[in-house]
Amino acid sequence: MQTKLTGKAVVLGDNIDTDQIYPGRYLELVDPQEIGSHCLEGVDPAIAPGFEKGGVIVAGRNFGCGSSREHAPIALINMGVGVILADSFARIFFRNAINLGLPLVICKGVGQKVQSGQSIEVDLAEGVSKILETGEVLPCEKMGEHAMGILEAGGIKPLFRAKMGKK
Amino acid sequence: MGTVMHAIEKILAKACGRERVKTGEIVSARVDFAEINDLYLQTVYSFREMGGEKVWDRDRAAFVFDHYAPAPTIRSAKIHSEMRAFAQENNLTYHFDINAGVCHQVMPERGVICPGMIIVATDSHTTTHGAFGAFGTGVGATDMATLLISGELWFRVPEIIEIRIEGVPPKGVYAKDVILSILGRIKADGAVYKAIDFTGSYVEQLDVPGRMTICNMAVEMGAKTAYMQPNRKVLDYVQKRAVKPFEVQYTDEDFAYGESHLFDISGLAPQLALPHSVDNVVPLTDAEPVRVNQGFIGACTGGRVEDMEAAANILRGRKIPDYVRLVVIPASAEVMRECMDKGLLQALMDAGATVSTPGCGPCLGAHEGVIAPGEVCITASNRNFPGRMGSTEADIYLASPATVAASVLGGRITDPRTVM
Numbered sequence: 186m187q188t189k190l191t192g193k194a195v196v197l198g199d200n201i202d203t204d205q206i207y208p209g210r211y212l213e214l215v216d217p218q219e220i221g222s223h224c225l226e227g228v229d230p231a232i233a234p235g236f237e238k239g240g241v242i243v244a245g246r247n248f249g250c251g252s253s254r255e256h257a258p259i260a261l262i263n264m265g266v267g268v269i270l271a272d273s274f275a276r277i278f279f280r281n282a283i284n285l286g287l288p289l290v291i292c293k294g295v296g297q298k299v300q301s302g303q304s305i306e307v308d309l310a311e312g313v314s315k316i317l318e319t320g321e322v323l324p325c326e327k328m329g330e331h332a333m334g335i336l337e338a339g340g341i342k343p344l345f346r347a348k349m350g351k352k
Numbered sequence: 353m354g355t356v357m358h359a360i361e362k363i364l365a366k367a368c369g370r371e372r373v374k375t376g377e378i379v380s381a382r383v384d385f386a387e388i389n390d391l392y393l394q395t396v397y398s399f400r401e402m403g404g405e406k407v408w409d410r411d412r413a414a415f416v417f418d419h420y421a422p423a424p425t426i427r428s429a430k431i432h433s434e435m436r437a438f439a440q441e442n443n444l445t446y447h448f449d450i451n452a453g454v455c456h457q458v459m460p461e462r463g464v465i466c467p468g469m470i471i472v473a474t475d476s477h478t479t480t481h482g483a484f485g486a487f488g489t490g491v492g493a494t495d496m497a498t499l500l501i502s503g504e505l506w507f508r509v510p511e512i513i514e515i516r517i518e519g520v521p522p523k524g525v526y527a528k529d530v531i532l533s534i535l536g537r538i539k540a541d542g543a544v545y546k547a548i549d550f551t552g553s554y555v556e557q558l559d560v561p562g563r564m565t566i567c568n569m570a571v572e573m574g575a576k577t578a579y580m581q582p583n584r585k586v587l588d589y590v591q592k593r594a595v596k597p598f599e600v601q602y603t604d605e606d607f608a609y610g611e612s613h614l615f616d617i618s619g620l621a622p623q624l625a626l627p628h629s630v631d632n633v634v635p636l637t638d639a640e641p642v643r644v645n646q647g648f649i650g651a652c653t654g655g656r657v658e659d660m661e662a663a664a665n666i667l668r669g670r671k672i673p674d675y676v677r678l679v680v681i682p683a684s685a686e687v688m689r690e691c692m693d694k695g696l697l698q699a700l701m702d703a704g705a706t707v708s709t710p711g712c713g714p715c716l717g718a719h720e721g722v723i724a725p726g727e728v729c730i731t732a733s734n735r736n737f738p739g740r741m742g743s744t745e746a747d748i749y750l751a752s753p754a755t756v757a758a759s760v761l762g763g764r765i766t767d768p769r770t771v772m
Contacts, residue, residue, distance in 0.1 A: 200540050200629060204737040208744075209716040212391045213420070213427040227739045247541035250574060251737060252716070253476040255394055255492035276545050276576050277476055281492035331378050331506070342402050345498055351403040 186337050188310040190267045190288070191317070192239040196301045197228060199245035203257040203278065206249065212256060220256055221263025238265035241305045245271065245296040248289075249278025258282040268307050270295045270314060270325065283332045286340035290314065292325040299323070309333070356608070358512050359601035360547050360579050363487045366601075367470050373509045375610075380504045384469035384486075386413040386496065389455050390420050392474040393431045394493035396438045399500055407442040408503035414446035414464070415439050416455035421711035423450070424719035453684025453710035456480040456568065456652040460560075461686050463593030467582045467600040472496070472505055477652050477734065479570040482550075482578030483563035484586055485600055489577045510545060510576045511610040516552040519618035524769035526662065527562035528654060528732065528752035530554070531569045532623035534615060536633030544574030546610065549603070554617060555580050560589050561656040568653050569734055572630040622767055625750035628738045636755065636767045645727040647678040647760035648741070649753045650708075651715040654732025655683030660691045663757035664699040666771055670761055672704035678760045679721035680705045681713050703761075717742045730759045 205227030207220070214220050225232040242248075242261065248271040249257060258281045261269070269282070270292040282289050288309055295314075299305065304317040312327030328336070338344035357365070357372060365373045367381035388395050407413050415435050423429035432450070439447050452458045456477055459465045467485035471478060474496050481488030491505070499505045515534060548570045555563070563580050570578035582590075582600055590598070621635040649655065649663050660682065672678055680700050682688035688710055691697045697707055706721070713720035715733040723729050723742035728749070731741065736748035751759070754768035761771060 202735075202737045204716075204735070204740045208739050209718055210722075210742075212716075212718070213425060213431060215393060215397075215431075227737075227744055247544065247574060250540060251476065251735060253474055253490040253492050254391060255494060256391075258492075259394070273541060273544060275541075275574055277490050277492060280495055284492065284494045331508075341494055341498060342398065345402045345501070349403055349501070 186339065189306065189308050190239070191304060191306045192241040192267045193237050194241045194243045194299050194301055194303050194305050195232060195236070196296060196299055197242065197244040198296070200247045200250055201228065201244055202251035203249060203254050204251055206257040207254060207260045212254060217259055217263045220260045224260035224264035233264050236264050239267040240265055241307065242266050242269040243295050243299045244269065246273050248274050250275040253277040255281045258285050258287050262287050270305070270307065272296065283335050284341040286336060288328070288336055290325045290328065292323050295323055356604045356606050358549065358607050359485065359581065359603045360487055360512055360577065361509065362601040363468055363470060364507065364509060375509050375511050377509050378506055379509060380506050381470055382504050383472050383499055384412065385464050385471050386499050387455055387459060387473035388415050388496055389473070389475055390415070390417045390428070390431055390435060392493045392496065393434055395474060395496045395500070396434060398494040398497035402497060402501060404497060404501040407444065407500045410443050411445045413500055414444055414448060416448040416452060416458060417450045418454045418711045419716060419718055421450035421709060451685060453687065454652045454655065454712055456564070457655065457683035457687065460484060461593065461684060463595040466590050466594050466596065466598035467586070468598050472499055476571045477568050479575055479578040480564050480568040480652060482567035482570065482580055483560060484590060485580065485582035487577050490571065508545070510547040512547045512549055513543060513611040514549050514551055514609040515613050515615065517550060517554040517615045517617060518552045519554060519616045521617050521620055524754060524772055525620050525622055526752040526754060527558065527565040529620060529623040530617055531566045532625055532633050532750060533620055535569065535572055535625070535631050536623070538573045538613065540572060540574065540629060540631045542573045543570070545576055547577045547579060548573070548575045549579045549609070556583055559585050561658045565653055572734060622752060622755050622769070624755065624765065625736055627736055627747040627749065630735060630750065639765055641764040641766065642728055643764050644676065644730050644759050646721065646723060646729045647756040648714050648721060648729060648731040648733060649678070649756050650681030650683065651712055651733035652683060653734040654753050655681055655687065657687055657690050659732060659753040660696045660700065662752070662754040664696040666754060666757040666768060667703035667761060668699040670703055672760050673763050676760050676763045678705040679708060679714060681708045681720065682710050684710050714741050716740065730756050730765060732756050
């Protein structure tokens with residue numbers, strides 16, 4: 186797994202709930218590409234069409250609160266999100282994202298420091314990020330061992346298959 | 353010291369075959385009951401992608417079709433059909449189809465939720481089952497698939513905080529008002545990754561529906577799970593329904609909570625959460641009399657017999673004005689029958705209410721009462737996020753069923769105490 190990620194930031198606010206990430210009216214969709222095309226439509230329908238692959242979502246407190254819908258991380262991954270930095274993450278969203286191999290990094294105050302469009306470099310192994318344009322270093326929390334183990338395996342599915350002795 | 357444990361920790365320790373567990377450690381626990389609702393067909397796909405063959409225990413997993421009951425679109429009908437096939441292949445003992453109701457209501461009714469159990473469901477409001485002294489928590493589709501294969505799930509042992517509720521609420525003030533007032537103070541991220549133990553004299557005497565409403569909304573503070581020590585009313589409820597033996601766990605005296613918050617509800621007014629956040633809460637006495645287009649009474653938060661009764665007591669013999677609508681959805685078939693026996697649905701329909709099939713319906717903007725741009729909805733359900741019940745340009749207010757009834761009656765947000 187790549188532990189250094191670089192991408193353009195899209196900055197969002199506090200309490201971005203899963204209804205904003207993936208509105209309820211699309212919950213009956215099952216195709217991942219189609220799910221990705223509606224990502225963050227509850228915040229701004231212009232985000233998904235213009236999103237650059239490998240982009241970094243930057244948010245405030247409690248990102249991913251609300252419903253347990255796995256469509257939320259599926260949408261983010263398929264829109265092309267490489268990593269999410271936030272003050273804090275809601276619990277079910279955290280599990281869902283890590284299970285699907287989407288890295289989440291706790292980075293206090295990141296929403297105030299970064300502007301949309303800036304390039305962010307995230308070092309998952311070291312727990313540190315940087316705004317490339319200004320050189321400003323953003324101290325982050327290192328990911329927990331358990332979550333890192335799932336990410337390194339490429340998500341819970343390959344990990345689980347291996348555990349069951351399947352290819 | 354070190355041996356003092358909370359009931360939640362005892363439940364987790366027992367489920368991983370240990371004497372004790374420590375806050376912050378990651379444990380793998382055996383799950384007593386797993387439930388998948390009809391938004392989570394991905395569970396079946398993830399199950400197969402991981403090489404799953406059979407559900408680990410046919411007595412301990414069930415589907416509940418509640419979010420799309422009955423199916424409003426071809427796509428949701430297809431979700432149901434694929435899930436039915438999976439349930440049949442696995443010969444699951446329990447199956448709750450479109451005739452059942454909301455998962456958090458039908459599972460306790462069927463006796464599969466009991467004190468001391470670990471309940472995992474693909475729904476964030478699984479915290480509801482703390483009302484019965486069970487450990488309930490929500491997960492996503494792939495987590496659920498790993499559980500269906502193995503019968504176990506990893507948990508981080510949560511820090512436990514106490515919310516102590518003392519006093520007797522005044523007339524016109526309900527469990528929903530109590531939890532809204534708590535949300536207003538603890539805030540939407542005040543309990544992220546933590547477990548909430550609701551204690552105090554109010555909780556000790558509280559009935560099962562009131563307990564369910566409060567534990568239901570614990571997740572709106574970010575909580576992993578909620579807990580209330582079972583009282584006589586809970587034991588009476590579960591003893592006549594339980595399908596398996598169960599063991600009530602008790603918190604040791606001297607247990608030290610991570611935090612403790614005291615709420616005195618003796619002088620509490622009815623509460624209202626303003627758009628667009630669950631913690632944007634004011635007493636109704638400070639609220640503007642905003643015009644409303646739709647009221648909704650139902651869902652896992654506010655769709656029980658007592659909720660319908662509170663609304664019917666306000667609307668009986670009165671008329672909701674033209675151009676204002678009230679959608680009423682009993683949380684389950686059992687609730688609906690009891691409401692009919694008591695004449696509650698008839699009273700609500702006489703007042704002009706629209707009654708729909710038991711299920712989640714408009715709470716998540718799926719069907720049965722979606723809101724248009726520019727409209728205002730006052731609801732007894734649990735979330736007022738932008739777009740939650742339909743258009744992102746609609747405003748949603750959260751309140752008790754009594755406040756919803758009073759507000760549709762007046763066509764404006766109204767304190768129920770003025771019409772009781």
